Amino acid sequence: MVIHSVPQSDQPVERSAREWVKVLAQYREPNEARSVLELLVTVVPFVALWALAWWSMSISLWLTFAISVLNALFLVRLFTIQHDCGHGAFFKSREVSDWLGRALGVITLTPYDVWRRTHSIHHSAAGNLEKRGIGDVYTMTVAEYQAASPLRRLQYRMVRHPLTMFGLGPFYLFFVQNRLPLGLMDSRKYWVSAMATNVALIVMLLTVFNFGGLAPILLIFLPSTIVAATAGVWLFYVQHQFEHTQYDEAENWDLHEAALKGSSYYRLPAVLQWFSANIGIHHVHHLYSRIPFYRLPDVLRDYAELADNNQLTVRESLVSARLHLWDEKTRRLLSFREAKAIYG
Numbered sequence: 186m187v188i189h190s191v192p193q194s195d196q197p198v199e200r201s202a203r204e205w206v207k208v209l210a211q212y213r214e215p216n217e218a219r220s221v222l223e224l225l226v227t228v229v230p231f232v233a234l235w236a237l238a239w240w241s242m243s244i245s246l247w248l249t250f251a252i253s254v255l256n257a258l259f260l261v262r263l264f265t266i267q268h269d270c271g272h273g274a275f276f277k278s279r280e281v282s283d284w285l286g287r288a289l290g291v292i293t294l295t296p297y298d299v300w301r302r303t304h305s306i307h308h309s310a311a312g313n314l315e316k317r318g319i320g321d322v323y324t325m326t327v328a329e330y331q332a333a334s335p336l337r338r339l340q341y342r343m344v345r346h347p348l349t350m351f352g353l354g355p356f357y358l359f360f361v362q363n364r365l366p367l368g369l370m371d372s373r374k375y376w377v378s379a380m381a382t383n384v385a386l387i388v389m390l391l392t393v394f395n396f397g398g399l400a401p402i403l404l405i406f407l408p409s410t411i412v413a414a415t416a417g418v419w420l421f422y423v424q425h426q427f428e429h430t431q432y433d434e435a436e437n438w439d440l441h442e443a444a445l446k447g448s449s450y451y452r453l454p455a456v457l458q459w460f461s462a463n464i465g466i467h468h469v470h471h472l473y474s475r476i477p478f479y480r481l482p483d484v485l486r487d488y489a490e491l492a493d494n495n496q497l498t499v500r501e502s503l504v505s506a507r508l509h510l511w512d513e514k515t516r517r518l519l520s521f522r523e524a525k526a527i528y529g
Contacts, residue, residue, distance in 0.1 A: 202441035202472065208488070209473035212480045213274070219479055220275050223462075224266060224285075231259040238405045239397065246404060253405045257412035258460040264293045264417055265462035265478060271301040272474040287378075291385040294359045294410060298378035299366045308474060311425060312443035314511075315435040319368050322350075322422055324432070326511045327524050342521065345509045350422065355414035416461075423502045424449050424467040428518050429495065432511045444471035449497040450485075468494050 200208065238252040269275040270286030283297070290297035307320030317323055325333070325341055333341070343349055364383055366375035393401050431447035433439075451465030458465060466481040469491060476484070485492040497505075508518035512527075519527070 202439070202445040205445065205472055205491075206441055209469065209476060209484060212484055213473065213475040213477075215275060215277060215477045216479075217276060220477065223479055227259055227262045227266060231256060231263060234259065235405060239401055242397075242400055242404065246400075249404045250408055253408040254412050256405075257409045257416065260293065260409055260413035261416050261420075262460050262462050263289050264295070264413065265464050267293060267295065267297065268304075268464070269462075269478050271297070271304055274475045274477045287382075290382055291389060293413075294382075294386065295363055296366065296375070296379040296382040299363075299369060299375045302375065303368060308444075308471065309440070311471065312430070312432050312447040313435055313438045314432050322426055324426070324509070324511055324518075326432075326513055327519065327528060328513065330510050330524070331528065342509075347506045351415055351419055351506075355418045356411060358418065359410065359414045420451070420461060420464060423451055423497060423505050424464075426508060426518065427495070427497055427502070427505050428508060429516075430511075430518060431516070432513075441472060444468065445494065447471075449495045449502075450492065451497050451502065453499065 234252055234256040238249045238256065241248045241252060266275060267286045267289040270282040270289070273279050273282055275285065276282045286297040286301070290300065303320035305320075306316075310316035310319075311321065314326065323344075330338060330341065364379065366372070366379045369375040390402060390406070393406065425447060427449050430449070431443055433443070445468055448468040448471040449465075450468050453461060453465050462478040463481040464470065464478065466485060469481055469484050470476065470478075505518075507520045509521055510519045510524050511517075512519050512524065
């Protein structure tokens, strides 16, 4: 049964992050008919645009490329549906969600079981300074950066540079890193996930090559995947990398406070919000990850005070690409230049 909540009064109630979890529990139930519909309105256009791009190769290769770039938007949405499957939020049956996630993982170049585990680690440790490194964008503190060797500083600056993070990074993550269960190498389960995804991906690409040669791979598969990967990395980045995010040492860290205060509400134009399947409402998602993506706007509609939390517009988010160091004293992310100006 789907419960529609109505705020108890016009005056917002002051709630702690933990209290918000109890409120949000009423939104967790997926509507299976709605889930099927959301899947269909994403998969059907994705396949149709693939077919249209393939057909257009006989007319104009530039047209093929343009259609492929457009199709990247549907690929982003497929990844977000896979993301909901990983949280058990898309179907009531965990098994159905998992197998759908595994199938989508071939299309998104993401071994589902490996990703689900590392993403679970991200949710359970986001903002905990002692548990960085798996499923997150690694962020050094100002003190760590100052104490690092010149070589370590250079390495960190190179990794955090926008050309690396949003240029080489997405290609490396989806085409290279995802081919192995990095971080989980000692588990047979995750090796099976990675290798099965690789085999299915190879079969898919060999089938495309058999019918069309290299052209559809170079002009359809690669552009749509790389553009979608770049968009996905950017979305993940700005969801936690903004000036007033939150990091704490383990003894001061709280799961729910970190979820609410360390995640942004990325206010995208309506069309981009649809293609990203509301993933920008990230603070609510982190507080209660079992809420289906299509119910996240209901939360903001019913509880306007949550819509005021960590809002980030597209223009404001661009500044985040320059913020790289967490300052434990002022409790905000700083650019390298700001850190140098303040601390020398």
